[in-house]
Amino acid sequence: MQKIIRFYLRRFRVVRIKRKTKKRVSKKYLEHKESARILATQRLEYFNQHYNLKFGKISIRNQKSRWGSCSSKGNLNFNYKIALLPSHLSDYVIVHELCHIGQFNHSQNFWDLVGETLPDYKKLVTELKMWSIKARVNPLIG
Ligand SMILES: [Zn+2]
Numbered sequence: 585m586q587k588i589i590r591f592y593l594r595r596f597r598v599v600r601i602k603r604k605t606k607k608r609v610s611k612k613y614l615e616h617k618e619s620a621r622i623l624a625t626q627r628l629e630y631f632n633q634h635y636n637l638k639f640g641k642i643s644i645r646n647q648k649s650r651w652g653s654c655s656s657k658g659n660l661n662f663n664y665k666i667a668l669l670p671s672h673l674s675d676y677v678i679v680h681e682l683c684h685i686g687q688f689n690h691s692q693n694f695w696d697l698v699g700e701t702l703p704d705y706k707k708l709v710t711e712l713k714m715w716s717i718k719a720r721v722n723p724l725i726g
Pocket of ligand 1 (some may be wrong): 679684689690725
């Protein structure tokens with residue numbers, strides 16, 4: 585009898601914790617989604633004065649798997665948490681994705697392109713990895 589009650593209590597607690605986390609995450613997403621969109625749009629325009637590339641739609645996503653990605657059609661996706669990064673790191677994520685329109689790979693040519701506007705990109709890669717742990721985002725970048 586005791587055991588059964590404890591079992592149900594534990595199950596109940598697990599379900600509650602899961603619900604709470606989900607709610608908090610989506611609230612944060614809604615809170616920062618628009619500022620992330622404004623940030624991405626403004627910084628893309630700024631850096632694209634240098635690159636002059638043609639990019640498609642900008643989407644802001646709630647995802648743990650990455651900071652950003654670029655589709656083969658040139659659509660750019662960003663994690664809403666870029667709005668919570670220090671500006672030199674959100675700039676790095678934004679430039680990284682923008683440069684994929686010019687180079688759809690991670691070749692040296694790609695990194696040279698990133699380096700045209702962010703010469704210290706290697707330092708930024710390392711710093712972003714540390715922030716990824718704090719922000720609970722996979723440090724990989726698409
Ligand atoms: Zn990449």
